[in-house]
Each structure stands twice: as C-alpha cells, then as structure tokens.
Amino acid sequence: MKTEIAVLGIDLGKNSCSLAGLDGTGAVIKRRRMRPETVVTFTKELPPCVIAMEACCGAHHLARLLAAQGHDVRLMSPEYVRPYVKAQKNDDRDAEAIAEAATRPTMRFVSMKTEEQLDMQTLHRARDRLVGERTALINQLRAILLERGVTVPQGRSKLERSLIEMFDGDEAEPPATLTPRLRALIADMRAEWRELDRRITAFEDEFVARTREDEAARRLISIPGIGVMNATALIAAIGNGETFSRGRDLAAWLGLVPRQITTGGRPRLVGISKRGNKYLRKLLIHGARAALPSLLTSSTPLGG
Known part of the structure; x- marks a missing residue:
C-alpha cells in the first residue's frame, strides 16, 4: 500500500x-x-x-x-x-x-492575505520608498547649502521657504557663495523634490479614495490618531475579517508589549519589544503624536 x-x-x-x-x-x-x-x-x-x-x-x-x-x-x-x-x-x-x-x-x-490586501501593502511600500528618497534629497540639499555657509533650520517646510526666498521671485537674493553650477544643481534637485511630492500625493489620494469605499476603514478613521494612512495599513496587514479577542493580542502582534526584567527578585517592565510590524508601529506612533496635543486639551475621556 x-x-x-x-x-x-x-x-x-x-x-x-x-x-x-x-x-x-x-x-x-x-x-x-x-x-x-x-x-x-x-x-x-x-x-x-x-x-x-x-x-x-x-x-x-x-x-x-x-x-x-x-x-x-x-x-x-x-x-x-x-x-x-x-x-x-x-x-x-x-x-x-x-x-x-x-x-x-x-x-x-x-493569516493568508487576499489580493486586495497585497495591493494595499504594495502601495504603502512604494509610498514609503518615495518618502525615504525625498528625505535623503532634502538632507543633501541642506548639506550643500551648509557647505557654502548657508544654515537652514531643520524641517521640510522651513527649507522650502528658505529656498523660495533665495531663488524665487523678483526680490530673491541667492547666496554669493553659490557658484552658477551649484545653483543649476539646486534647481534640478528642487524639480526632483516637486516630482516626488506629486507622486507621494497621488498615493495618498488613492488611500483616501479606498478608505471611502471600505466600511472597516471608515470605522477605523473615527478613532483619534488613526487616519487614512493607519486605517489602510491596518487593513492591509490584518484584513477586514480577522479580529483580536483582547487589545493585548493586537499590541503583541504590533510588537508593543513591554519587555520584563527581574531586578532584586522583583519583575520590572522596561521598553517595548519592537519585534512586530515596524511599519505599522511607526505609523501609529506618528498618528498618536499628531492627535495627543488636541486630545490633551479636550473634554474627552482621553483628554483632561
């Protein structure tokens, strides 16, 4: 047999x-x-x-x-x-x-992912790559200016305003330390920056459109700190049908569980494990940072 x-x-x-x-x-x-x-x-x-x-x-x-x-x-x-x-x-x-x-x-x-989940996951990865390229480009622009004695405050919007003041408009005054070749290079890098902004915005508009079509995503964005990015990323990772019986199950899956060490015979909780989904954890932290300032001053159970 x-x-x-x-x-x-x-x-x-x-x-x-x-x-x-x-x-x-x-x-x-x-x-x-x-x-x-x-x-x-x-x-x-x-x-x-x-x-x-x-x-x-x-x-x-x-x-x-x-x-x-x-x-x-x-x-x-x-x-x-x-x-x-x-x-x-x-x-x-x-x-x-x-x-x-x-x-x-x-x-x-x-859990086995559906084609829709994999599509959404791929879109998030593509957008994250573009954001990384834009960050590298901005850092290089700031370094080029610093090497020529031009210090720009940290922050994307501050750098953008400084470049507009230096190169755009009738009253623009480019730094004398910048050679014509460097000015042309900075112009090319600014054009690349604008193209990256356009492509990133296109991805974000697609996330907004998909959120409007998905009932689970619409429910998620009603939670403070869970915006369109977090909602679509959570659905791509977890799916619409999968649920967690306890909040700590979701926390463990994301890698947000505190590590436990023993000192003097007594257990003590220290930093989070950071073993879960790094991308989702990053989005949730950014969402919490954006939501907390307004929540702390509100009369909700989460605030004061």
Missing part, C-alpha cells in the same frame, strides 16, 4: 523550491526540488494534505492557489521555523523543518 503525504513542507526560492513530504508518523517519505511554477502542478496530483510554507515573498500568492486545490495551507513566520532546522542549514533541511514546525500544536500561523 502506497504511503500518502500527510504534511508537505515547501522552502520557497526565486528559481527553485525544495519539497519535503512527511507521512502520518512524521517520517520523510519524499524529497523533491522543482521550479516554482511546477509546484502547483505537482500538488494538484496529491490528495488533500497540510502544505506548510514560510510567510515570505510569494508565499501568499502560492498559498491561494494551493488552497483552491483543497489543501490545508499553513503559513508561518521564519523565526518560528528556525529552531526545527537540523545540523547544517540547506534547502532540503529547511523544507523538512517547515513541515515539522507546521505539525506543532502551539505553532502560530500567519
């Missing part, structure tokens, strides 16, 4: 994937290496089983295809799989470790 695969571990790669199949007792009964596009064809011939993968790039797309075939797809964080890797690390042992980790009763699994 042919032994059927009970758990299939897949170690995803750009050019090839390693597969390890376990039977009901946990013994490895099949090892294969194939191209990513061949995996779907291979699993189509298998009876329904547990298929495990690390939640990495491409995992959610493949997971949806395998789930449509009737398989029980389980995605896990790579840091939870690492303890199950035996001896020297290679692709075959990684696939075996993934399959073994998926059978653990205490394992935490990652």
Whole structure:
C-alpha cells in the first residue's frame, strides 16, 4: 500500500523550491526540488494534505492557489521555523523543518492575505520608498547649502521657504557663495523634490479614495490618531475579517508589549519589544503624536 503525504513542507526560492513530504508518523517519505511554477502542478496530483510554507515573498500568492486545490495551507513566520532546522542549514533541511514546525500544536500561523490586501501593502511600500528618497534629497540639499555657509533650520517646510526666498521671485537674493553650477544643481534637485511630492500625493489620494469605499476603514478613521494612512495599513496587514479577542493580542502582534526584567527578585517592565510590524508601529506612533496635543486639551475621556 502506497504511503500518502500527510504534511508537505515547501522552502520557497526565486528559481527553485525544495519539497519535503512527511507521512502520518512524521517520517520523510519524499524529497523533491522543482521550479516554482511546477509546484502547483505537482500538488494538484496529491490528495488533500497540510502544505506548510514560510510567510515570505510569494508565499501568499502560492498559498491561494494551493488552497483552491483543497489543501490545508499553513503559513508561518521564519523565526518560528528556525529552531526545527537540523545540523547544517540547506534547502532540503529547511523544507523538512517547515513541515515539522507546521505539525506543532502551539505553532502560530500567519493569516493568508487576499489580493486586495497585497495591493494595499504594495502601495504603502512604494509610498514609503518615495518618502525615504525625498528625505535623503532634502538632507543633501541642506548639506550643500551648509557647505557654502548657508544654515537652514531643520524641517521640510522651513527649507522650502528658505529656498523660495533665495531663488524665487523678483526680490530673491541667492547666496554669493553659490557658484552658477551649484545653483543649476539646486534647481534640478528642487524639480526632483516637486516630482516626488506629486507622486507621494497621488498615493495618498488613492488611500483616501479606498478608505471611502471600505466600511472597516471608515470605522477605523473615527478613532483619534488613526487616519487614512493607519486605517489602510491596518487593513492591509490584518484584513477586514480577522479580529483580536483582547487589545493585548493586537499590541503583541504590533510588537508593543513591554519587555520584563527581574531586578532584586522583583519583575520590572522596561521598553517595548519592537519585534512586530515596524511599519505599522511607526505609523501609529506618528498618528498618536499628531492627535495627543488636541486630545490633551479636550473634554474627552482621553483628554483632561
């Protein structure tokens, strides 16, 4: 009688994937290496089983295809799989470790993202990249001026006003220390800055439009400090249907749980763990900073 695969571990790669199949007792009964596009064809011939993968790039797309075939797809964080890797690390042992980790009763699994969630997540990543490019450009502009003896106060708006006073209008007075070549370079950098502003604004307008169409996002933005950016990022990460039974579950998922140390035999809470979603945590902190000044002076339960 042919032994059927009970758990299939897949170690995803750009050019090839390693597969390890376990039977009901946990013994490895099949090892294969194939191209990513061949995996779907291979699993189509298998009876329904547990298929495990690390939640990495491409995992959610493949997971949806395998789930449509009737398989029980389980995605896990790579840091939870690492303890199950035996001896020297290679692709075959990684696939075996993934399959073994998926059978653990205490394992935490990652929810499968929909195409809409991945689209929103990609838009946030693209916007964040543009914001980083704009910040680098602004810092370089300030450094160029500083090298020529022109000190500009910190802040994007202050730099923008200073450049307008120096180069725009009939009464503009460019610093004498700036050569014609440097003035032309600064003009090019300002044009690049304006283009980055336009592209970032286009992303933000799209987030606003999507928030208006999504009921969950409309409810989220009613919370102080949760604006359009936070609402769309939360839905991209968590989804509309997934809920947390307690507030501390969400805090742990975001990495906002204080670390605990023991001093003199007594436990003491110190800084947050910072192990969760870094991008979401950054947005939530900025949202709180923007909301707190007005909340502290209001007559709401959060304020004074």
